[in-house]
Amino acid sequence: MSELKIGFGGGCHWCTEAVFQALIGVTEVEQGWIASEGQFGSYSEAVMVTFDSESISLKTLIEIHLLTHASTSAHSLRGKYRSAVYYKDLEQKSAVEHAFSEAKVALKEKPITMILPMVEFKKNEEEFLNYYQSRPDAPFCQTYISPKLDMLRKRFSKELN
Numbered sequence: 001m002s003e004l005k006i007g008f009g010g011g012c013h014w015c016t017e018a019v020f021q022a023l024i025g026v027t028e029v030e031q032g033w034i035a036s037e038g039q040f041g042s043y044s045e046a047v048m049v050t051f052d053s054e055s056i057s058l059k060t061l062i063e064i065h066l067l068t069h070a071s072t073s074a075h076s077l078r079g080k081y082r083s084a085v086y087y088k089d090l091e092q093k094s095a096v097e098h099a100f101s102e103a104k105v106a107l108k109e110k111p112i113t114m115i116l117p118m119v120e121f122k123k124n125e126e127e128f129l130n131y132y133q134s135r136p137d138a139p140f141c142q143t144y145i146s147p148k149l150d151m152l153r154k155r156f157s158k159e160l161n
Contacts, residue, residue: 002052002053002054003027003050003051003052003053004050004051004053004058004092005048005049005050005051005088006048006049006051006058006061006085006086006087006088006092006096007034007046007047007048007049007084007085007086007087007118007121008020008046008047008049008061008065008084008085008086009034009044009045009046009047009081009082009083009084009086010065010068010069010070010071010081010082010083010084010113011045011068011069011070011081012045012081012144013031013032013033013045013046013047013124014031014128014131014132014140014141014144014145015068015069015132015144015145015148016031016045016046016047016065016068016069017029017031017047017129017130017131017132018131018132018133018141018145018148018149019064019065019068019145019148019149019152020047020049020061020064021130021132021133022149022152022160022161023051023056023061023064023156023159023160023161024055024056024158024159024160024161025051025052025053025054025055025056025159026049026050026051026052026056026061027050027051027052028048028049028050029047029048029049029050030047030048030050030121030123031047031123031124031128031129031131032045032046032047032048032121032122032123032124033045033046033121033122033124034046034048034084034086034118034119034120034121034122035119035120035121035122036084036086036116036117036118036119037116037117037119040082040084040114040116041119042079043120043122044079044080044081044082044084045080045081045082046082046084046086046121048121049061056159057099058095058096058099059099059102059103060103060156060159061099062085062096062099062100062103063103063106064152064156064159065085065113066103066104066106066107066111066113067106067107067151067155068148068151068152069081069083070083071083071107071111071112071113072107072108072109072110072111072112073112074112078112082114083111083112083113083114084113084114084115084116085100085113085114085115085116086116086117086118087115087116087117087118088117088118093115093117096115097115100113100115132145
């Protein structure tokens with residue numbers, strides 16, 4: 001098994017957590033906030049995804065990420081919900097850039113998603129972890145998360161648990 005870890009930010013971390021928890025080959029999803037550097041040094045909602053690269057490709061993970069949040073919209077909440085893929089070192093940056101260039105063709109518009117270095121990750125409080133799994137019938141989950149999971153079932157059925 002070849003385990004790798006990557007960060008994803010875009011929309012609400014509860015939504016992003018549920019999306020990646022549904023995938024075969026993802027062995028852990030940590031929900032919280034990621035800080036990068038420079039103008040992106042503030043924390044933004046994100047998840048850290050540990051995955052088996054022999055079971056699911058980085059390209060597939062990035063494609064799913066781009067399709068399950070507003071990756072083409074520069075809306076006013078981008079400070080809190082930065083659209084990004086976070087890498088840990090230069091070797092991983094190169095792999096992310098390559099996979100991103102292949103994955104973005106799934107979109108109809110140009111993504112605003114950035115590829116950024118991960119400087120720090122801060123895990124969310126225990127009570128908010130596994131948000132969808134612990135309360136799938138909650139109004140927030142039904143309104144925002146369930147439709148994303150429905151799209152995954154239709155488009156990525158081979159990749160789902």
